[in-house]
Amino acid sequence: MKFGILGPLLVQGSGGDILTPSATKPKIVLANLLVHPDRVVSSRQLTEELWGETPPRTAGGALHVYVSKIRKLVDERGTRPRYSTIATRPPGYVFSMSGHDSDIDQFNRVQRQATALRKAGDSEGAVELLEQGLALWRGSALADVRFTPRLMRTAQYLDELYAASCEKKFEISLALGRYSELVGELYAFADEHPTRERVHEFLMLALYNTERTNDALRVYTSLRNVLRDQSGLNPSPRLQRLQRIILSQKLERLPALHY
Structure with a gap:
């Protein structure tokens, strides 16, 4: 079962x-x-x-x-x-x-396997496993259950696991140079998570590396406006630095993880 x-x-x-x-x-x-x-x-x-x-x-x-x-x-x-x-x-x-089988057990098992493959230097294999794990999700965790305080906390935790796994997949894929194929997926994910800075960072990198500098800068501006409206804060120093590098255009191509 x-x-x-x-x-x-x-x-x-x-x-x-x-x-x-x-x-x-x-x-x-x-x-x-x-x-x-x-x-x-x-x-x-x-x-x-x-x-x-x-x-x-x-x-x-x-x-x-x-x-x-x-x-x-x-x-x-x-x-x-x-x-x-x-x-x-x-x-x-x-x-x-x-x-019995459970989707959360399968998901956690795949995550561990993906981490092991990445440590072993098989980034492509790690991405494939992460995609397999993400495919187990059928929507938000416990989507049709009436939330009690405990279940709400659990659902939030599980949904954070999903988001973190997506970010891990984006990070490894960018390191592999898969810029063009990630842009659409990153745009959709950023729309769903308008305050997750790491996703916007990945989107900016993918856009810049596909020669869409203006679009990358617009992503930064949009994030900055959302953060200011919701919390009165600016993007992190890391994001600010990335914006400055893109503005200066000193690099022909920004490395995915080391800028």
Whole structure:
């Protein structure tokens, strides 16, 4: 069985059928268990996630019902596993990933492999692996789950992992000289993340190295305006230095990482 949190919540049976619960509260329970695999999630935490600090008197029974329904779902219809995927373990429940696949585990594994390849000098192989990992994302993390404070923090953390992986791929690709093929993707990513300076840095480098100096300077100006409007700050000294170098045009081609 496959489980996914890198996008809308996903439960996929071994035959490919989609078994994701549709009701709001079971989704919250399942999401909390999936983001803490092989670890006990207390009944108290799950109760707070479902009802806040003032749960109803029937909260304990209702939680038990939700967990039972999810347990039947993830143990798959028509099967009688020796051990349930969701085990009761005081003070709560534990979701065992043994024998199952999850997209976050696959993503983390690919990230480690990409890092190892890059250290070994295989930058092209590292980019290929990073692209494989990024392809696992189906949208924003836990996109269709009603966010509780804990789940919101988890989703933000996961989305930051995605952004950081994209930046790593951009960085290595620029070092390989893939300027032209990155411009469109960098523009789109910068639009989605208007205050991420590193992305704008990469876009400026790609544009300058494809002889689009004016466009590179416009990217800097746009970033500076956004930062001033939102926080009253200027771009970092690193970005300011890059702008000055582009303005001076002292280099025919800017190295991707060492300017």
